[in-house]
Structure formats: C-alpha cells, structure tokens
Amino acid sequence: MTSRDATFRCATASTLREDPVPGTATNVRAFLLVEHPGPWGVNGLRDARLPDGLGDALAAKAAAARVRPLLVRRPDRSTHPDGMRVFAAFAHPLRPWAQTTVLRDPHELLDLDLAALAAGTSLGLAPYEGALLCVCTHGRHDACCAERGRPVAAALSAARPEETWEVSHIGGDRFAGNMLVLPHGLYYGRLDETSALAVVDAHAAGELELDHLRGRSSFAMPVQFAEIALRRQLGLAGHDAVRLVSRRIADGVTDAVFATGDRQWAVRVRTESGTAPVQLTCRATRDNPVPVHEAVSITPVG
Secondary structure, three states: OOOOOOOOOHHHHHHHHOOOOOOOOOOOOEEEEEEOOOOOOOOHHHHOOOOOOHHHHHHHHHHHHOOEEEEEEOOOOOOOOOOEEEEEEEOOOOOOEEEEEEEOOHHHHHHOOHHHHHOOOOOOOEEOOOOEEEEEOOOOOOHHHHHHHHHHHHHHHHHOOOOEEEEOOOOOHHHOOOEEEEOOOEEEOOOOHHHHHHHHHHHHOOEOOOOOEEEEOOOOHHHHHHHHHHHHHHOOOEOOOOEEEEEEEEOOEEEEEEEEOOEEEEEEEEEEOOOOOEOOOOOOOOOEOOOEEEEEEEEEOO
C-alpha cells in the first residue's frame, strides 16, 4: 500500500480487530528519561530542540549501551527551575530501581554511564522512590498517541501531579492510550481517564491491573503473555505473586516456568503471525501481520 488515508486511526482499527493486548510491551530493561518540554518532532531525540548535535550523540550512546532514551515533560509544560530533570530506571522484574538528578548543562547527559545503567548498576544519582507514570502523547509520531494520551495524562496529573509525565514514543501506538509505569517496566494500553486512574490506584496498592496490562518490559513478548495468562488463571495480581524461574524460546514456542509461593507452573505459549497484513500505525507506509500469542498449556510442575 503506497497511499494512506489521513483520517485513519490505528487505535480505532486495532480495537475493531480486537487485537489482543497481552504480550505486546517493548522489551527493554534500562531507561533514560530526559525532561524536555517540546516540541518533540517525529523522531524524539533527533528532532527535539536540543543543543546542536546533542540529540544524535545521546541517541548513539544509548543505542550502543542498549538503553532506551525517552523525552518526558509535565502536562502543563512546566520545567524544573534548576535545569533539566533526568531519571535513570532499571526495570528488573524483582528489584526495579530508579535514580534522578537535575543537570544545569544538557551536555552533561553524555557524561552519564549508560553502560552501568544497562547492567543494572547504580549511576550514583539520588534514589527516586516514587512511581513514574509515563503516558505517551507523542502526536507527531502517531496521532492516536496525542488524541488518546493527552486526556489520560491530564486526568493522572490532576490526581498524582508529582508522578505523572508525558513521554515520547514508547511503542504500540495501536494500543493508545499507552502508559509505561517505571521503574517496574509495566506497559498498559487502551487506557482512558477512568481506567488509567484504576491502574495507578492498583499499582499503589502493590497490584497489577490485568485487563489493560500489555506486559512487563524486562521479558520477551511471549514471556509477558505467559505471565499474564498464568496470573489470570490463578487470579494473582500482586506485584511479587509470580516470579519467572526459567524460559526457553525456539521455533515460535515459548516454555516458561514461574514460581507462585511454594509452587511452580509451566506455561507453554505458541506465537504466530496473523493472517492478512494490516496497517498497524497511523504513519505506517506498509502493512504487517499482527503477531498472535496462544497459551497452549498451563500445568503445575512436580
């Protein structure tokens, strides 16, 4: 397909197709959040109005270290009075952590040890104990993210102003409104104002909201799906109620073993490409199939 309908909205099309939400989170463990009030342009770091060359240099350094850089801003576009707020987050499935600092000179971003962050090692910044509620509102990247994300960000900002941020592209535009909860690395999708508030209330109570959970970013997508399938079957929503023990992925089949209390469970997931390719994002220039995960079996071990 070479021409696109400007009125097409990928989130609407995805909902009508009933694309499954579980097992669709971007697989990332290390995140670097950089405060920038905007505009962000189409390609985040490279198009934002950062000092000449800084965006490209930071993008290259982050890619080499396997760290995901994201731009964040307050919904009201207010900024820190002392400079640029920065967060480093490591989404370990059992021991997630975040740190923060304020940089007076944006070029100091290049001094951060991103290799250490990727390895889960402290950068020596101030510990950050709260949640980071990052709602994608990157409209120049995808219209759905702005149209569906901004009302969600506004609602969360009214309820939890210190924790709420708008964020640049995090993936899965067709599931807008999308939210990434750090440092846990939890992706939630198809949120509106009401469901987003329910998600953050559950998170504050130490639970996952399974109806909108796309997955845990520290796991590969089939393993994300396996965890959610097991939680649904056993009715377990607690953050620490399910722990990954092992996983093996080969030839489209994932075998994952999870521990729940004093029991272990084997979950087998089959992943296949969907049938007819479709337009997955508002700006896509070609069609792609929708990956489909299926829980083949969930059985106790031993």
